Amino acid sequence: DAGVTQSPTHLIKTRGQQVTLRCSPKSGHDTVSWYQQALGQGPQFIFQYYEEEERQRGNFPDRFSGHQFPNYSSELNVNALLLGDSALYLCASSAPTTSYEQYFGPGTRLTVT
């Protein structure tokens, strides 16, 4: 049973570019949340997707957008990259019956130069 998977593992982009990160939830999970974790900080909630719709959103600008597909996988898109967007991007999935417990993927390390 595969856990949460994310791709790519690492990514280097230039300021102003756009990036797409991908996440496949744990088998049986239908809810996907995205978090940004700066070095030495705790994760910050970006948004959550359920039934292919954004259900909740944290305090992030519109440059951050997402999508959930019918197979529950999800994408995080960031436009007009800034140096401050450099961080570890974590995806977490949860199941309908145990929605309180979120399982995290290994993350994508994004570096913006």
Place this chain on the structure above:
Amino acid sequence: GQNIDQPTEMTATEGAIVQINCTYQTSGFNGLFWYQQHAGEAPTFLSYNVLDGLEEKGRFSSFLSRSKGYSYLLLKELQMKDSASYLCAVKVNNNAGNMLTFGGGTRLMVKP
């Protein structure tokens, strides 16, 4: 909004006991989580408290006092592999899902 505070760093000796505290201020509290995160890895779930009291799970225990907005994670018989960051996170009930708000994390260093 929510405010979650925990110490930035702690050091303890192998075999000892360490307590990591977390205080929070939030409305619509609906549970407190502890996660362990090794450097460069994903956070892994340790415990979940929604009612007052102590939850014990092997060497790890977690305590919650909702009236005081306080929780702690207790690690017994410390091992070198317990060196990691420990994240306190609060779930807020807003009828829209299970968003977690994390503290900054406590970096625990276990020394021989």
